[in-house]
Amino acid sequence: MHINLAHALVTALLIFATYWGLYKFGVLKQGEERRFNWKVVVAVALVVFVFNLIWPA
Numbered sequence: 001m002h003i004n005l006a007h008a009l010v011t012a013l014l015i016f017a018t019y020w021g022l023y024k025f026g027v028l029k030q031g032e033e034r035r036f037n038w039k040v041v042v043a044v045a046l047v048v049f050v051f052n053l054i055w056p057a
Contacts, residue, residue, distance in 0.1 A: 004057050007055060007057045010051070010055070011048060011051060014047050014048065014051055015044055015047070015048070018043050018044050018047045019040070019044075021043075022039070022040060022043060027039055027040075027043075028040065
């Protein structure tokens, strides 16, 4: 089994960009980073799913 380092790095960048976007559009607020939030789960899962459709590992 091998790991595609470029794919992993782009995935990590997309996850960070998703969090940034959620903060920018007001879905997340300061102090809510440690609380479980279904909106974050759905957003990150959707972004990673679409990315894997475009660039399967």
